[in-house]
């Protein structure tokens with residue numbers, strides 16, 4: 001019996017897939033098809049899928065030429081499977097020509113001509129409207145956003161940019177020929193479907209509110225708001241108008257952090273009793289986050305990151321919050337520790353603009369602990385430890401580029417209505433973050449008045 005094996009994503013199963021599977025089966029007696037997992041597909045650079053894994057696998061299973069369906073989830077698996085299933089022929093479309101010649105060591109490799117004029121990518125974008133992004137702000141994060149958005153497909157394009165300091169927007173636009181500079185925010189809102197807000201923190205709420213009221217989806221840099229009531233109001237408008245509102249805490253959307261949470265939830269370290277993490281940067285004294293005496297400082301600048309694992313693992317209810325800060329001469333905090341507990345677990349999140357700590361995270365539980373290597377907010381490498389110091393399990397999950405592509409992909413996924421990813425940062429978590437920022441600013445104000 002001659003066994004043929006092939007692999008693919010098979011999103012929005014189409015006639016090109018069916019043709020390939022028919023011709024593959026004709027090369028032997030038994031056809032095995034590896035369907036690529038969501039995470040591995042992402043790792044290989046395709047961020048947006050329209051169908052869930054279940055649907056993709058079911059479609060392949062229903063194909064009359066297919067005898068067996070397997071999951072493909074790691075590099076090197078093709079060589080492993082060929083040996084395991086004793087495959088005689090490996091087949092793939094000729095868009096991959098030459099890429100799998102190394103498999104000739106184990107079996108025959110055949111590249112079949114692709115069916116012209118059809119692909120999952122074209123089907124994914126065709127029925128959906130183009131999403132035109134307007135960008136507010138033109139600082140460092142915007143530059144990164146403009147590079148990262150190019151890696152996300154699904155009909156999304158950054159086309160407009162607005163900054164009250166027009167020259168700054170013009171400088172950003174000069175590097176991106178598709179961007180037009182808008183002379184006012186209301187004018188930009190007329191031209192776009194969605195906005196990415198990356199202006200100074202205290203302006204996020206007003207820009208987001210205006211965009212939502214004009215019927216635009218909003219992806220807003222952290223912190224979404226510095227007051228609980230403001231965050232609640234923004235989500236209420238978004239819900240009333242059926243718009244997508246997301247806070248751009250990039251770690252929340254990246255595959256490594258998602259994997260880390262699933263492993264903890266599966267009980268590998270027992271019940272979580274402590275979360276310790278830090279996010280610190282050494283900055284020059286004249287940067288905005290150190291000169292803006294009202295809204296600058298380490299906590300408002302960086303705590304969206306440290307609050308994320310704390311709220312994910314301790315929840316948002318019944319939290320006791322306490323702060324300790326060290327201040328610069330102008331009254332902004334250079335270093336802050338936020339102690340948050342919920343009666344069952346403790347946590348300490350450290351943020352610093354003038355103090356450098358190690359950027360790792362430790363989650364301690366009743367059966368062991370997880371250490372996430374620095375920079376933990378670009379979650380990529382972590383290990384599980386138990387009582388026996390030799391008993392270590394290592395994990396590695398790929399983190400692509402600057403990581404903003406994951407939040408952009410999820411935002412697009414929600415706007416297009418595909419919903420193939422979970423809501424990685426919930427409304428409740430964003431509102432709780434805003435509440436904790438409000439508490440912090442009150443604490444700092446109180447100390448200044450003393």
Ligand code: CTP
Pocket residue numbers: 007008009010011016017020046091092093094095096113114115116117118119120121122
């Ligand atoms: N394929 C084909 N003809 C097409 C499209 C795909 O023969 N018109 C083949 C691919 O070469 C691959 C298999 O079908 O061997 C599975 O394809 P998949 O990974 O799903 O790719 P695409 O449909 O090309 O998806 P995308 O547009 O997302 O790349």
